[in-house]
Amino acid sequence: MQKTISKEALSELPLQHFEGDVVVVEDESKIEELVRELEQHSVIGFDTETKPSFQKGKVNKVALLQLATSDQGYLFRMNKTGFHPALVRLLENQDIAKIGVGIRDDLRGLNRLVPFKHAGFVELQDYVKQVGIEDTSLRKLAGLVLHFRVSKRQRLSNWEAPHLTPSQVIYAATDAWVAIELYKKLTALFPKEEVQTLSI
Known part of the structure; x- marks a missing residue:
């Protein structure tokens, strides 16, 4: 495995x-059913x-929460639905591993x-450091581990827009x-490496 x-x-x-x-979830009444899935x-x-905020000192609120399985993506538009109690329940569930890159800021x-006690979160940047990988951005990890690249073109787009564009979605x-694909591949490559969750 290359390090960089x-x-x-x-x-x-x-x-x-x-x-x-x-x-794409904009209707609060559908959230409970989707979280159950x-x-x-x-x-x-x-x-x-x-x-993105281009004003010094101004930080906008989280507009979108993305959750995914291997074949299904769920985009919760928090600026329209608020932080639903079912989502809080999911993010506090220690039995479901939530995998991400650079998730402390998220x-x-x-x-x-809404203040909540996160549980079951796995920070891939911490995990890959244990196996000697030095480049830890999502883009570079995709290249190193999955051998493809992902576009970052929409990163600074308006996530509070009335409608998300197909490119944003x-x-x-x-x-x-x-x-989740990185996690599956890394745990297959390094089965003996302990996967640690973020402490609260």
């Missing part, structure tokens, strides 16, 4: 994105998006909406899906 990957090597890899079904899985991918942002679902 150059920008040049990364740019030569094929571009990949999530190709499963994606549910997610609760059937022991491992899910996790990410959030926040509208959790801080969610805690500004694919981008957001891909980030959560890549996390």
